[in-house]
Amino acid sequence: MNQHAYFAHLDRLQQATESLLADADFDGLLIGSGSSSRRFQDDYGHTYKANPNFVHWLPFLTQHPGCWLLVQPGKKPLLYFVMADDFWHVTPELPGDWWAEAFDVVAIKDTAPVTQDNLAVIVEHFPAFARDSWTHNPQALIQQLHRVRRVKSEWEHECLREANILAVQGHLRAEQGFRAGESEFQIHQGYLTAIEHNEKQLPYDNIVALNEHAAVLHYQWQDRRLPDKHRTLLIDAGAGHLGYAADITRTYAAEDGVFSDLLAAMEQAHLGTLSDMRAGISYVDLHIGMHRKIAAILQQAGIVRASVDTQLDEGVTRVFFPHGLGHLLGIQVHDVGSWQHDKLATEPKPPAAHPFLRYADMLEEGSVLTVEPGLYFIPSLLHGLRQSPVAELIDWALIESLLPFGGIRIEDNVLIKANGIENFTRDAFAAAQ
Template sequence: MQHLFFQHIARLQAVAEEQLEKHRYDGILVASGQLHRRFLDDNNYPYKASPHFLHWVPFLAQHPHCWLLVKPGCKPQLYYHMPSDFWHIVPELPDQWWCDAFDIIAVTDRPALNQQSLAVIAEAMPDFAKDSWQHNPELLLHDLHSNRRMKSDWESHCLREANKIAVKGHLVAEQQFLAGASEYQIHQAYLNAIEHNERDMPYDNIVGLNEHAAVLHYQFQQRQVPDQHRSLLIDAGACFLGYAADITRTFTPPGSVFAELVIGLNLAQQQLNSEVCAGGDFVSLHCRMHYLLAELLQRSGLVRAEPQQQIDSGITRAFFPHGLGHLLGLQVHDVGSWQHDTQGTESRPPAEHPFLRLTGKLQAGYVITIEPGLYFIDSLLTPLRNSAVGKLVNWTLVDELAPYGGIRIEDNILVTDTGIENFTRDALLSNSRSDL
């Protein structure tokens, strides 16, 4: 682990020096981030460190007002904020193994810097900045974002560990669902299982029972236990040193048509996983998933049409409206998903798939999610029901399945030179669960 981290820092330093020469700066000054007061309040919003800072210093995810100065030929300088404060615990100056990667300088307020030409990567320009410093220069940011798409061995290690943690929560969530727990109880059991609190989480958990599973970003956790536990869709992650897991599973008791659809979508997702490769086009993978979904819809009796007819007529988009996946890293939807060169040129998704978060060719080193879905969403199915192709859909079966909400299966995958490494499925296998 230590060896991987120092390799990672050496790589970042080499990239930074190349960018400093290219863009003609004396250095890059990166902020950890700052606290923000709630409106008309004396409390702060939950703090989240800048991903640019965490890229270098993942061990300080809860330390606002720190700065990192990167210069050519020098060890990065970490200005560690140690204010005079009797309201809160002031962290001690760190002395762990990772500190050898930095020159660490304690500051009570702000760093004293004399560089004439700095690129400042921060939410806001600091009040100690010189007039010659530039705030978030666009071309430099494009280069930095392009670099972040390619994960180092250290970053892959962190993402792998985040998946191991999150899988523990998903297995407990399944147990809670089968025991008849509420959404709130499932959510709390998940947090307890992975030893995270709310501020540790990479995003707000989606814990949807029954019809709530049809709300793609369902944002509540009901305390009330429903009369019947038909289905659970849980989209929940974890963090390891700033890196996010983003996993979704759908649980339901066996013996129903919906249970067969869960099995079918899980198998289709695994089939698509086997087709992911370096050089593959992500939009083509998304379209391929629509074909696999159309086969499942036909096989289950939900739609009476051949797969290509379903795709051409837009039927599959009513059941699977979102994109296949996205880049994953220090951010759940990691930067650079549409960017395809260092000038920031973007390749937008095709008009028929507007919610696709990732486009272009996959490269070895990318970490992506693969997350197909099959939902019964009234606002999407009603126009289909009233359309010319509505007669191809078995609406009796749709109405029978609507109370189950929907299905999503999401894995976190590293693209390699020879195929993939599936962080999520590997973590499940280590827990003797090959069926999820």
């Protein structure tokens, strides 16, 4: 573990935070690790997820609700570490590992004895011990902190690499399960075992979709029943390392044919887009460029008898590729700094024709994104296309034959560099072979 990189990461955060606090006229920043809310009419809580703003500083404390971090200019960060007198749960030990040297650590039972005035407080629920001079979740400051998170430090790059290495082990096991004829549930359980995660450690719910289920973009079940035949596996599944997420998708075909040819063509389109990526390139242009590639694939396969330009003009490709090319990745799977997190309208929005594109800015050196083109046969979207003026340009018999295969998605996690990318996902697959 690169201790130097972690301490450099903290120095970067301290300097950036001090500057932003001065600009916003705050004397300090108080960040809560968060809490787990109770289920409705129950005494059990929902699965706890730490405040990502807290994890940005303290990735070693992702399972510690009730803690607080106080950041002040010119001072060592102060960690209020909760050690409740609780016989229902294990009381954690006061941090003594190497990373704790960067903080002044104070043990608390519940309430943090914070007496400073004029603090910005970032946490879901304003604490009961808050002072009148504190400001809860000031949006202008939060938006600037989001921009700091958008460009990752060397420490964060290392965490994301490790998350990808771990997730790839699960993906390799998933393909084996598919080839062996396992159910979605069995493939999912094999994945968890391979990455040594339980359900609550996953950065998001795994999508394990056989056959036509691959046409459901966020398919939410793991069917225990075996299908009549294994045609397709689309698995969108990640792993976590010190609070950072991998988000990888692979699609497999059971046998050769039209669908496997489409899968091979999408692989080449994906690689072509990756080769175009570098700092300063418009992500919107890459997204629209992928639509052009998909239009060419549909034309060459005989699915759509129309030119690339006609398909884009008529919105045909949006039926087959309805989501965005990808998103920022980090502590959160859909990480901050892109338009959907911008409550002050400071981030560029995607084109009106592509509302689900989650990042619409230029690529920045040091940022990490997913690249996940897809080609799906979604009955509800195809129904609309069948009613459109371009319906006569579609080979509906061919589409009917492809419906049982569901669809294709291929997703890599990439670090943007000045003259290209580092592909965490492909590097991890290559090392695992």
